[in-house]
Amino acid sequence: MEQLTMAVYVIWKEGVEHHEPPADISVVIEGVKVLNELPSFTSAFALLLRMIYINLAYPKTLRFTFEVFQKVLLQLDQHKMSSKVQNYPFVQSYV
Incomplete structure:
Protein backbone atom coordinates (compact mmCIF):
# COMPACT_ATOMS: atom_id res chain seq x y z
CA MET A 1 0.00 0.00 0.00
CA ALA A 57 -3.08 17.32 -9.41
CA TYR A 58 -3.34 14.23 -11.54
CA PRO A 59 -0.55 11.72 -10.92
CA LYS A 60 1.68 11.77 -14.02
CA THR A 61 1.18 8.08 -14.79
CA LEU A 62 -2.63 8.37 -14.61
CA ARG A 63 -3.07 11.89 -15.98
CA PHE A 64 -4.92 11.03 -19.16
CA THR A 65 -7.06 8.35 -17.51
CA PHE A 66 -8.36 10.80 -14.93
CA GLU A 67 -8.70 13.51 -17.55
CA VAL A 68 -11.03 11.26 -19.59
CA PHE A 69 -13.12 10.50 -16.49
CA GLN A 70 -13.39 14.14 -15.51
CA LYS A 71 -13.80 15.84 -18.85
CA VAL A 72 -15.53 13.22 -20.99
CA LEU A 73 -17.55 11.03 -18.67
CA LEU A 74 -18.36 13.64 -16.00
CA GLN A 75 -18.42 16.51 -18.54
CA LEU A 76 -16.44 18.89 -16.31
CA ASP A 77 -14.23 21.51 -17.99
CA GLN A 78 -14.62 19.91 -21.42
CA HIS A 79 -13.32 23.06 -23.10
CA LYS A 80 -9.95 22.58 -21.32
CA MET A 81 -9.30 19.07 -22.65
CA SER A 82 -5.71 18.30 -23.68
CA SER A 83 -5.04 17.66 -27.37
CA LYS A 84 -3.89 14.10 -26.63
CA VAL A 85 -7.26 13.27 -25.08
CA GLN A 86 -9.22 15.15 -27.77
CA ASN A 87 -7.53 13.17 -30.54
CA TYR A 88 -8.16 9.74 -29.02
CA PRO A 89 -10.84 7.92 -31.12
CA PHE A 90 -12.87 6.84 -28.06
CA VAL A 91 -13.16 10.45 -26.90
CA GLN A 92 -14.04 11.83 -30.33
CA SER A 93 -17.25 9.79 -30.36
CA TYR A 94 -18.36 11.40 -27.06
CA VAL A 95 -17.39 15.01 -27.68
Whole structure:
Protein backbone atom coordinates (compact mmCIF):
# COMPACT_ATOMS: atom_id res chain seq x y z
CA MET A 1 0.00 0.00 0.00
CA GLU A 2 2.91 2.37 0.69
CA GLN A 3 3.93 2.24 -2.99
CA LEU A 4 0.51 3.19 -4.36
CA THR A 5 0.05 6.64 -5.86
CA MET A 6 -3.75 6.40 -5.82
CA ALA A 7 -6.06 3.47 -5.33
CA VAL A 8 -9.49 2.32 -4.34
CA TYR A 9 -9.27 -1.07 -2.68
CA VAL A 10 -11.76 -3.58 -1.38
CA ILE A 11 -11.03 -6.02 1.44
CA TRP A 12 -13.07 -9.20 1.68
CA LYS A 13 -13.16 -11.41 4.74
CA GLU A 14 -11.55 -14.76 4.11
CA GLY A 15 -14.03 -17.42 3.04
CA VAL A 16 -16.81 -14.90 2.31
CA GLU A 17 -18.60 -15.02 -1.03
CA HIS A 18 -18.16 -11.89 -3.16
CA HIS A 19 -21.89 -11.23 -3.33
CA GLU A 20 -21.76 -10.41 0.40
CA PRO A 21 -20.67 -6.92 1.54
CA PRO A 22 -16.90 -6.41 1.80
CA ALA A 23 -15.14 -5.89 5.12
CA ASP A 24 -13.76 -2.52 3.99
CA ILE A 25 -13.63 -0.22 0.97
CA SER A 26 -10.95 2.47 1.17
CA VAL A 27 -9.13 5.17 -0.80
CA VAL A 28 -5.32 5.43 -0.68
CA ILE A 29 -3.34 8.47 -1.84
CA GLU A 30 0.45 8.40 -1.85
CA GLY A 31 0.53 5.36 0.42
CA VAL A 32 -1.82 6.82 3.04
CA LYS A 33 -5.35 5.57 3.63
CA VAL A 34 -7.38 8.79 3.45
CA LEU A 35 -10.90 7.32 3.50
CA ASN A 36 -12.16 3.98 4.76
CA GLU A 37 -15.36 2.12 5.55
CA LEU A 38 -17.03 3.53 2.43
CA PRO A 39 -20.41 2.11 1.42
CA SER A 40 -19.48 1.04 -2.13
CA PHE A 41 -16.74 0.96 -4.75
CA THR A 42 -18.71 3.51 -6.76
CA SER A 43 -18.82 6.02 -3.90
CA ALA A 44 -15.11 5.43 -3.19
CA PHE A 45 -14.19 6.14 -6.81
CA ALA A 46 -16.43 9.23 -6.91
CA LEU A 47 -14.79 10.58 -3.75
CA LEU A 48 -11.34 9.93 -5.22
CA LEU A 49 -12.28 11.91 -8.32
CA ARG A 50 -13.66 14.70 -6.16
CA MET A 51 -10.43 14.90 -4.16
CA ILE A 52 -8.42 15.07 -7.37
CA TYR A 53 -10.68 17.70 -8.89
CA ILE A 54 -10.71 19.94 -5.81
CA ASN A 55 -7.37 19.42 -4.10
CA LEU A 56 -4.84 17.45 -6.07
CA ALA A 57 -3.08 17.32 -9.41
CA TYR A 58 -3.34 14.23 -11.54
CA PRO A 59 -0.55 11.72 -10.92
CA LYS A 60 1.68 11.77 -14.02
CA THR A 61 1.18 8.08 -14.79
CA LEU A 62 -2.63 8.37 -14.61
CA ARG A 63 -3.07 11.89 -15.98
CA PHE A 64 -4.92 11.03 -19.16
CA THR A 65 -7.06 8.35 -17.51
CA PHE A 66 -8.36 10.80 -14.93
CA GLU A 67 -8.70 13.51 -17.55
CA VAL A 68 -11.03 11.26 -19.59
CA PHE A 69 -13.12 10.50 -16.49
CA GLN A 70 -13.39 14.14 -15.51
CA LYS A 71 -13.80 15.84 -18.85
CA VAL A 72 -15.53 13.22 -20.99
CA LEU A 73 -17.55 11.03 -18.67
CA LEU A 74 -18.36 13.64 -16.00
CA GLN A 75 -18.42 16.51 -18.54
CA LEU A 76 -16.44 18.89 -16.31
CA ASP A 77 -14.23 21.51 -17.99
CA GLN A 78 -14.62 19.91 -21.42
CA HIS A 79 -13.32 23.06 -23.10
CA LYS A 80 -9.95 22.58 -21.32
CA MET A 81 -9.30 19.07 -22.65
CA SER A 82 -5.71 18.30 -23.68
CA SER A 83 -5.04 17.66 -27.37
CA LYS A 84 -3.89 14.10 -26.63
CA VAL A 85 -7.26 13.27 -25.08
CA GLN A 86 -9.22 15.15 -27.77
CA ASN A 87 -7.53 13.17 -30.54
CA TYR A 88 -8.16 9.74 -29.02
CA PRO A 89 -10.84 7.92 -31.12
CA PHE A 90 -12.87 6.84 -28.06
CA VAL A 91 -13.16 10.45 -26.90
CA GLN A 92 -14.04 11.83 -30.33
CA SER A 93 -17.25 9.79 -30.36
CA TYR A 94 -18.36 11.40 -27.06
CA VAL A 95 -17.39 15.01 -27.68
